[in-house]
Amino acid sequence: MGEAETNGVTDGYGVSPFDVFSRQCPSRGTLEHVTGRWGGLTLGALFESGLRFNELRRRVDGVSEKMLSQTLHALERDGLVLREARPTNPPRVDYELTGLGREVAGRLLDLIQLVEGRMPEVLDARGRYDAAREA
Amino acid sequence: MGEAETNGVTDGYGVSPFDVFSRQCPSRGTLEHVTGRWGGLTLGALFESGLRFNELRRRVDGVSEKMLSQTLHALERDGLVLREARPTNPPRVDYELTGLGREVAGRLLDLIQLVEGRMPEVLDARGRYDAAREA
């Protein structure tokens, strides 16, 4: 927990050995892969069904080849996505979630659906916030 | 989504009027505030209790004043965080979650705790991935 910490015990936070609130912790990196700009959308897309590279690219609107490639590599490395290349011609590669990937994506979709469903409230709050500023 | 779309009906995706998978959609922005580098950690920190600016700064290890300030403004504007300034001297400002903020933060913490708890698996997967590459 930073410089205020003198021993291994914290002030009540950081109970987990992988406490994401701590700066140098691998879970922070994984969480950023998962919640990052493209990671979350990629996991969400794969939750419904396995997809091929370009299918994924179309589904995740706006992602570039480069970023999709990077994102998939990171997720594969973290054990959330499975890559299956078929030695056909033309080449075909399928991506799907691992068991852990499905669990993570499930939580993520809970979050996404909540936010989508409450957007009217959010938009309303924004309107009020902005109105209170211009005066 | 996108150019393949000719009418208002989709191919089964994007049922919500705020489908986050679509590029131009306000929910994407909000989701990025929530899942962004500091947004998620900030919401997570505030879930346990209301906090003051510098308490928050210490809790969210590594955040700079500037980014914390920006993050809080974005979350306040989206109606997830409530800012209460007391006209005391020295000044004191408390931040806490709104009802909607609590719901969002709850889902986020589910995700965080899942990831933290499964880090051994993630680390293991990384080890295998890296080992398979160096040859």
Place this chain on the structure above:
DNA sequence: CTGTATCCTGCCGGATACTG
């Protein structure tokens, strides 16, 4: 204490071209 204002750098990420 609670922030803004400014400067500056790194790297995120888009465009393009190329390979198998």
Place this chain on the structure above:
DNA sequence: CAGTATCCGGCAGGATACAG
């Protein structure tokens, strides 16, 4: 189709100084 390689501009975000 499924990607890598390279270039490069913009902006996220850190450091610092300053204000109320």
